[in-house]
Amino acid sequence: MSDQKRLFLVDAYALIFRGYYAFIKNPRINSKGEDTSAIMGFMNSLLDVIKRERPDHLAVCFDKGGSADRVEMFEAYKANRDETPEGIKTAVPHICKILEAMHIPIMVKEGYEADDVIGTLSRQAEKEGYKTFMVTPDKDFAQLVTENIFMYRPVFGGGYETWGIPEVQKKFEVTDPMQVIDFLGMMGDSSDNIPGLPGVGEKTAKKFIAQYGSMENLLANTHELKGKMKEKIEAAKDLGMLSKKLATIMLDVPVTFNAKDFELEQPDTEKVVAIFQDLEFRRLTDNFLKTFSVEAEVSASNPSDNATGKPEVKTTPKAQGAAGEGQFSLFGGDPSEAIEHTPEHVRKTAENTSHFYQSVAPGIGTKLFLKNVMAQTSVCFDTETTGLNPLTAELVGIAFSWEVGKGFYLPFPENRDEAQELIEQLRPFFENEAIEKVGQNLKYDIKVLAKYNIEVKGKLFDTMLAHYLINADMRHNMDVLAETYLNYTPISIEALIGKKGKNQLSMRSVALEKQTEYAVEDADITLQLKEHFQNELGEANTQKLFDDIEIPLLRVLAAMELEGINLDETFLNSLSEQLDKDIKTLETTIYTAAGEAFNIASPKQLGDILFDKMKLVDKPKKTKTGQYATGEDILSYLAKDHDIIQHILEFRALSKLKSTYIDALPTQIEPLTGRVHTDYMQTVAATGRLSSNNPNLQNIPIRTERGRQVRKAFIPRNEDYILLAADYSQIELRIIAALSKEENMINAFKNGEDIHASTASKVFNVPLDEVTREQRSNAKTVNFGIIYGVSAFGLSNQTDLSRSEAKELIDTYYATYPKLRGYISQQVDFARDNGYVQTVLGRRRYLKDINSRNAVVRGAAERNAVNAPIQGSAADIIKIAMINIYNKLQDGQYKTKMLLQVHDELVFDVYKPELETIKTLVKTEMENAYKLDVPLDVDLGTGADWLEAH
């Protein structure tokens, strides 16, 4: 280093914040209960700088009162920043006292930020021949760098890096450090609320700097830009210039660099040590004395050994194992490089958020916990198990939380009997009607506990269901919700048990401390989400839907899933054998016709054979990826001319049947129960419908003769039972008739007419008994088209009609049912005005694209606006029916069980002696679930299998 004098200017708040957040997972709290993390963090780094660099001149700069100028320019400036944490506010007076005792000058100017003070002082010092080092992690300072002014930047892993001109040039891809201002102005800085140019991030900003050099030059040449970018930037020129101003550090603060005042002197050791001892800093006292080359003479009453007299810090065992006091290097101790002086933009995790998660020891610990938990009115819980199948999953532990940031974890013994003993102790909690149970996807936990013969009673709050009602179009898994609403990234399950598949571990094999951290975090987060969603439910006016529909339905679904359905495996196996033969025969026929063997199931290979080799058509249609399209609609068009196509279609149909249903279903039989247990998803369909998976029992074939054989495999539990299928007749058309108040349609339903025939009769102007099959079929297509948001194009694709015939049919249709047209446009208008549509029960679907400039996108949103309330209202109604029927079956202690729901159909396993009662019960409840201006009609069928019941 040259003999040039060196000045160090410390950006106080940046280091205080960084220090505070570095200790966040293990805050330093002394015996008086003071949080001293920020003080310790700051002092550690200050001493570190002094020890390393031995500066001749040093000052610490603070902000005061914010930047009046910048706020005047832009009122949102730094408005994003959260309230300064309490631990920092209380730290500042202590730090000032220490600095005074150390004889280090504090530079602060009312109405200016530390950046401006440091900038001004560094320029003044430069003129007097000093080298200045700005001690800060904040990248904004890079604009101040000159030949004699450097950034002295703490880096991850400990130590510092010095940024001179070459480093800044490289880092920001600029030629002159002053261009950092343009760079920041372009990309903006969300932490300081510098808006930046719209659509410009780091990459684009660098590109613009390279190309135009400055904000001014870019804005003067926007005509060279293209497309959306051009529009956006041209519209935001003022914003660009404002952003640049906001990003500019001021160099004319009324402060004076007086070399004499800034000289680093010997501190008032006694005073400093007194303050440190008062704060209970032992290691730091040592460190301080060593730094200033004074004999370490620490009194015997304050041993420097941090193993004794360590302040009581309440955190998890894991967090307690973290860096000990004094050994902690502020910049090396925390893996979160993102921690700068803008902590509100740092994603929170268990690592940097204070929490108190404790595992509960057996015996007295459990007793104490029980006493505690029973005294609560609302508790969040989350079960940890050995797997995802609730029927076979064993409890590994249960996490509980009823206070934000705190929670307990009850590990379960592997031995089943011992586990049962433990859960028995919890029975009074779970079966307590007065304690609300909160959870994420409670259906799972309820099912797991049911296998331990535990019923979860009392009010329920499921955060996943809550969010589904708040915005059904989003995803609702806990990790996403935590990140969206709490700015918190939970520990991933993969971090614990590995990626799924090959070597995934069981939760059982994870160390207890990790189980605790993970499980209690989930409960804690879920509790926090609950507090968040509780208010939003009221705002969205969906509280009733939550309390009266989705939450009660959760228990109904859990029961249906646990029940499962009996499957005739032998029958499916024999079907499989027949199919296998037929498929093989078809294969041979196809290969012969094609002249070679190939994989018929590969659309790519099939397309090549049909259209390249055999040249069945002149201009084959291609898919969007450039392959030949071989979908059902295209092939069946060719089928009448080419036998091979007929065979291929049959091959397709049979293979699908075999692989998706006949061979797949038996593998889904749960060995434990001998039955098939589907999983109903309550939060995936945007309209409010359920969905079913593993296996999907809502798409079992019915249309073709061979397909519907699969339904014969669904049978009652034994010969004392019979299957009952109850389905709503035309529920969606009834709903649209009622909602639109279209009397012609309402009357047809009231008169019990066949609605499609009735429509055909009116549209084609023929007597009802003279309607042809084709006319009825076309009328049926239009009826459905209306529900889906009809267009002439879609209709002509769906029928044998031409585009103009289709258009004419639609026009006649609207003339027949005049109020339907009005209803449809009214729905679309409502969506445009409100951004959402809703069902009869107020279930909302938000349609963000309803005002899109893109006609295709907007058209899709408009069809949603029509369809969602209809499909969703039908879903609402059958949900009500399910809840009411379930409750009646429970109350009446019937042996009959509800097994399946297929959107407009319910399937029951009916105890034969109860059949007549149940038939009446089911029909009554379904038809009276919701009162419309149109009667609801339910068809019942019974049989020894699902096909026969139809």
Added chain:
DNA sequence: GCTGGACCTTA
């Protein structure tokens, strides 16, 4: 082993 596309099943 995972992912996207094509295809097919239901209401």
Added chain:
DNA sequence: GTAAGGTCCAGCA
């Protein structure tokens, strides 16, 4: 034209 889930292939790792 609405709403879903499952299987297979093919391309990529």
